[in-house]
Amino acid sequence: QVQLVESGGGLVQAGGSLRLSCAASGRTFSSYAMGWFRQAPGKEREFVAGITWSGGSTDYADSVKGRFTISRSNAKNTVYLQMNSLKAEDTAVYYCAADRTQTVVRRYGYDYWGQGTQVTVSS
Secondary structure, three states: OOOOOEEOOOEOOOOEEEEEEEOOOOOHHHHHHEHHHOOOOOOOOOOEEEEOOOOOOOEEEEOOOOOEEEEEEEOEEEEEEEEEOOOOHHHHEEEEEEEOOOOOOOOOOOOEEEEEEEEEEEE
């Protein structure tokens, strides 16, 4: 089992940047593909970005492509989401998730979830 704890959320002005971190417990972090999702008030949770166990493959939602970058450090059991050029519509609770399917990035079917961190972008 993997436990996930997100951090790095906060309030930022439009055009600014934030870096989210997700620390994973357990020795098998490198066995999982990892993803970031978000949920805005009144909306369904949506996929934001994902990365394979090795970091060799990534995927992004069209709405964040070119602005957000997902990365990971298996040595530190941590996955990151660098968010640049933030917009008001990026406001949401951001969740990281772990997927046992190591070698491809999926937009669904994740096995473990963190509690989320709030990101608020003021316009």
